[in-house]
Amino acid sequence: MTDKLNDADRDMxxxxxxxxxxxxxSDRDAIEKTFTFDNFVEAFGFMSKAAIWAEKMGHHPEWSNVYKTVxxxxxxxxxxxxxxxDAKLAAKMDDLA
Incomplete structure (x- = not known):
């Protein structure tokens, strides 16, 4: 089990x-990002790679895909x-994108 980030960890x-x-x-303690790719295949490829890492981490994103946007x-x-x-998965997603 993981703990909720305290203020110092949140800053870091x-x-x-x-x-x-x-x-x-804007409505809960969460982070959000829009990833935009050149086309659907690249967007779906990103999601596939991120899904493998999410599964390894045992931590799954809330996400949606419309054409080239995730x-x-x-x-x-x-x-x-x-x-x-959340911080680790966000950083990994940035690397994958």
Missing amino acids: MIAPLIENGWRMS EVTLTTHDVDGLSEL
Whole structure:
């Protein structure tokens, strides 16, 4: 089990993600990002690669895909907010994109 991020951890782990295009959700303790690719195949390929990492981590995103756009929301339901898992998966998604 993971813990909800405290203020110090949030500053250290989430702030760099915000600088890289992630944003805080307006209605809950979560981060969101829109990934845009050249076409559907690239968007779906990104989702496939991210799904493998999410499964390895045991932490799954809320996401949707329309053509070349993938909308991602990360939060840890077990702690009702952001955890280290969200920060790690967000960073991995940035690497994969």
